[in-house]
Amino acid sequence: MSSTKDLIYQLEDRPTTGAALLAAFQHVLASFIGIITPTLVIGGVLGLGEEIPYLISMALFVSGVATLIQVKGIGPVGSGLLSIQGTSFSFVGGVIAAGLAVKGQGGDTREVLATVFGVCMVGSFIEMALSRFLGKLRKIITPTVTGIVVCLIGLSLIKVGITDIAGGFGAEDFGSLRNLGIAALVILTVLILQLSRYPMLRLSAIFIGLVVGCLVAAILGKVSVPGLDKVELVAIPQFFKYGLSFSWEAFLPLMFIFVITAIETVGDLTASSRVSGQPCSGPVYEKRIQGGVLGDGLNSLLAGCLNTFPNTTFSQNNGVIQLTGVASRYVGFFVAGIFILLGLFPAVGAVLQSIPKPVLGATTTLMFGTIAVAGIRILASEEFNRKKVLTVAISFGLGLGVALVPDLLQGMPPLVQKIFSSSITTGGLTAILCTLLLPDVDITEEEPKAAVEKEVSV
Known part of the structure; x- marks a missing residue:
């Protein structure tokens, strides 16, 4: 069990509404881009065009519902930890390959989406089945394996954060002094607040860093709010909007990814347990891991039903827990509510999407670094x-x-x-x-x- 001396709110603590909202907002900011980016990438490559805004809304909506299931725990489903769910980057390549295979056979946009969601729903049962055998797989998925996976998750994500610090992929001013200066200011702000003796300053360090960064970026002309008049007012969730289809050719590349996702989820939840001061071995831990992986698979099934791509636990939120000192799972209910609202009202998400890349990249780089440290701590315990x-x-x-x-x-x-x-x-x-x-x-x-x-x- 990790030490709880650095935690302001532990797993079962109930923060005040203000503190919970502040912590929740930082979790949302940490994972918002990660949730919508896979849809943007997939939509762009597959030429989904006008369907992309709706798919983004459903990605946010399902992330909210999935987070609620994962955090609350319903029977055997869910970890009961402050674990945020979102659209998984791991499936981007497989989904694109599946979609291109359907397009190669002359399929239109609806057929592409129907097949992709169909094979993802079938694949989700692989992860749900694996969750029942995790106890027997402990000789394979050892703390050494999970520590390596957690550390690699953090290290592999750092490239994403650094790219955003430089201005984002394809930016005209990529690597400019202005972008690097804004990011440096955000990192310095967060570090100073993290070293403060006052818990509220530490809790709000990421949020204050983002605000400071956005204000400076606005002064330098780096903030642009999209035209809200072109954004749909409300997005209504519809089950199987594009129908359902299945293809073995599309399924096989995705089948293995669901197995790997289960292993990644074990690593993420182990890191969540550690940074939350909870056991990383024993019956309580085993139950949480089983419930979390089962929830992962069930949420991916739900994602397919509601027209979005597979869900998984988000590792960057472990960095938020470490930086804010808030491990209370009740914060997850606020996170879930915010995501559901963002999914129903696309205009709100469009405004958040306008946060400058260097500002967001500075905070995510810090978080990804702390994820790698969580993996190192798991290895060091061996x-x-x-x-x-x-x-x-x-x-x-x-x-x-x-x-x-x-x-x-x-x-x-x-x-x-x-x-x-x-x-x-x-x-x-x-x-x-x-x-x-x-x-x-x-x-x-x-x-x-x-x-x-x-x-x-x-």
Whole structure:
């Protein structure tokens, strides 16, 4: 169990409405772009055009409902932790591949979406089934594996934050002194407030940093609010708006991603437990992990029903918990309510979307860094032997390697490229294989020393 001395509000504490809203708003800001970006990317590549605004609204709406299920816990479903759900980046490549396959066969926009949502709904049952066997998989998904996955999640996301600091992908002023200066001011503001002795300043550090950054960006002409007259007033959720279809060709690339997502969710929830001062082993932990992964799968099923892409736990919110010191799961109810409202009223989301990239990138980079630290702390809690040292070394080496040198896999089949281009997938699978195949050899100070002395004497 992680220490709770740095927490202002623990898991079952009930903050005041003002404090809960402040913390919730920071969680929303941390995950808002992450929720809508996969839809923007998928919609752009597949040419979904006029359907994109509705798909974004449904992504936010379902994230709210899914977060409520995950945080509250309904029977065996949900972790009961302050764990935020959102559209998963992991599925972007698979969804695009599925959509392009349907388009290649002459399918229109409705057929593309019907097939994508159909195969995602079928795939969600894989994750739900895996949740029932997590206890038996503990010999495979060890703390070493989860620590590696959590650390790789944080490290792989840092590129996203740094890109936003520079101005965002494709920005005309990418890497300009103005963008870097704004981001530096936000980071400095957050750090100063985090070192304050006053809990409320620490709790609101991210929010104040964002406000300061937005004000300076506005003075420098970096803030532009979109034309709200072109935004739909209300988005009404509709079940199966585009119909349902299924294709094995579209399903196979996505099938494996659901398995990897279950492993990522175990890592995310383990990190959530640690930063919330909750057990990371034992029956309480096991129940939370099972409920969380089951909730992950059920929420992906719900996402397909309501015309959006698969959901998963968001790791960046663990960084918010660490930075604010608020682990109360009741904050999650406010987060869920905000997302549901954002989904129903697209204009509100359009305004939040106007936060300058350097401002948002500065805060997310800090959060992603704290996620990597959470993974390091999980690894540090383990007693290392030679097998674990080699497992960590090889997993980080290959995981970060495919991220740093993406052309490494250009000679492999397209399916292999899609699966192993992710540092999380490559590092996570490597960790699992090492756990299964490498023999357990203890590192002791005495044995190597004695062996060396014996050889020298001979």
